Amino acid sequence: MVQRISALSPRSSYRHGQDRIGLVVWLRARLEELTRRVEPVDLLDQRFNFLPRSFRWRGDLWRVRSIERVWEQPCASWRPSRRYFEVTCGPGSCHVLFQDLRIGTWHVSL
Secondary structure, rough: OOOOOOOOOHHHHHHHHHHHHHHHHHHHHHHHHHHHOOOEEEEEEEEEEEEEEEEOOOEEEEEOOEEEEEEEOOOEEEEEEEEEEEEEEEEOOEEEEEOOOOOOOOEEOO
């Protein structure tokens, strides 16, 4: 016996709904990434010519106590590649610094 399944069966519409939710989550994450605020910082000192040690941001001097994470984001069609550093500068002050690898500028992500 052959059972026919309609294209609009509850099962297929559920799966389509899941795909749509996944797409919405992905689009929201990309939009947040695009609209995230960044500000330039002056990197004053580096450890091993790679890791940030101190930087000036909004007129204040920040010394990096520890680096929690380091990751890279490859070049996208609309943005150059970046190297990110999640740093702790003191009690309760955690920042995400990144370096634009194409031109070498440093920024803090807010």
